[in-house]
Amino acid sequence: MSSPIITRFAPSPTGFLHIGGARTALFNWAFARGRKGKMLLRIEDTDRERSTDAAVTAILDGLTWLGLTWDGDAVSQYARAERHREVANELLKRGKAYHCYCTPQELEAMRAKAEAEKRPIRYDGTWRDRDPSSAPAVVKPVIRFKAPQQGETVIEDHAQGRVVIPNKDLDDLIILRSDGNPTYNLSVVVDDHDMGVTHIIRGVDHLTNAARQTQIYLAMGWSVPDMTHVPLIHGPDGAKLSKRHGALGVEAYRAMGYLPAALRNYLARLGWSHGDDEIFSTEQLVEWFTLDSLGKSASRFDFAKLENLNGHYIRHTPDAELLRHLLAFMPHAEGGPDLLARTDDAMKAKLLRAMAGLKERAKTLVELLKGAAFLYASRPLSMDDKARQILVDGGHAALAALHPVLAGAGDWTAHTLEAAVKTHAEQAGLKLGKLAQPLRAALTGTSTSPGIFDVLEVLGRDEALARIADQAKP
RNA sequence: GCGCCCUUCGUCUAUCGGUUAGGACGACAGCCUUUCACGUUGUAAAGACGGGUUCGACUCCCGUAGGGCGCGCCA
DSSP: OOOEEEEOOOSSSSSSOOOHHHHHHHHHHHHHHHHTTTEEEEEEEOOTTTTOHHHHHHHHHHHHHHTTTSSSOOEGGGGGOOOOOOOHHHHTTTTTEEEOOOOOOHHHHHHHHHTTTOOOOOOOEEEEEOOOSOOTTOOEEEEEEOOOSEEEEEEEEEEEEEEEEEEEGSSEEEEEEEEBBBBBHHHHHHHHHTTTTEEEEEEEGGGGHHHHHHHHHHHHTTTOEEEEEEEEEEESSSSSOOTTTTOBBBHHHHHTOOHHHHHHHHHHHHOOOOOOOOOHHHHHHHHHHOOGGOOOOOOOHHHHHHHHHHHHHHHHHHHHHHHHHHHGGGGTTTTHHHHHHHHHHHHHHHHHHHHHHTTTTTTHHHHHHHHHHHHHHSSSSOOHHHHHHIIIIIHHHHHHHHHHHTTOOOOOOOHHHHHHHHHHHHTTTTTTHHHHHHHHHHHHSSSSOOOHHHHHHHHHHHHHHHHHHHOOOO
């Protein structure tokens, strides 16, 4: 029996959980869940300057909202610095690392010179084989990894295939800063090893790091985890994801009214596929997901397709469940908190009854909420331009004639109301639209809404009749 | 500049040497209809370019072009 699968998601808390990170987390999660493995969460906070607690919270909240759960507690990488130092010293002892006394200024000059001469920008190995006794006493040294200079480093990658990097192109990276704190590449290797990570799934922007990390694994005599570097997500214009495009935190997607399930489905189809399947459940994703079915080229973020998917999910979510989503969404919506405060049990009941008609017309929860606005409106309703025009073009009179008809209807249900209005239309020789549109205007203040008889029913006899009376003029 | 990677409809993708190159979003047109939607039917739309290999290339190889990523005492 093979050892259990352990994946990890390792974001750095320098900002929100952006969409690319969310997808990486989704893949790690799906892979682990599909194999009865575990997904660990590690916060890469070794950069004390830029890491913030707020970012950690945002990342945890984002993952939770997306429904991606991790096993065990989130691990702080910084908290493990002592262990990282220990490994750095072990490397030193093994002759796989050395002290470097170059100052940041000297390194800067080195880079500038290389750039001016159009040479590759790399550390020149000044202290690689130099006798430390010649070290300047005032400079606190860093520890650099003694990278192999000959041969090549190979990464067997599930998504990228076999990637070969010439060792001469990889310089001696710093693994321990002059202040004694470890750097990313060292910490990652030590943590992944100590945490028992078997599969690393992350963005291709880490491909070069994978090579350097592989060298460190080898230097320590540790086995190298299985690697998968997934292609990046670009903006609609093919360039880097910008704020305007999609480089937003997942909380922004929540505020735009997307359902977690829809976003998961959409994200899964970016860079991964299962034949022609477009719409599938998260359970199916977990069942179908394999590392080898990942693509290799970057994909562009397409809001139109996300909207379409989201609309599908909204339409297929049971009314009561959708109402819960809507209620949970309100605090994050513009003007939502105010509406939420006005949502008592009676209003919830109305929303629930209107939901079937509402959800057909919404691609996002923002639109769903907007569609429900007429339920919250108070008399006399304000009319938008189109509604006003309908009323002016004979609407007022039509309503005046309709009011007694509705008032005299038997029971206040969509069914009987529809029968009553249709009979009236026939007798008056009018097309149904000539009555429905004025009703819609009077009842909702707009020219679009769910089926008008459902609107009548949901509003209730008293409120509906009153709204009609408000607009009825001879 | 150096290294690595990528390139099928506008977009996401299927195809794993032999297909009329398929699906989805979007677009356009029709149908349905009390509005808006939903639904439904249909149309247009692709192998970057140039060489090979092969009986046969979107698929394999080489080159060109375009694009991406990386090259910090950041992660």
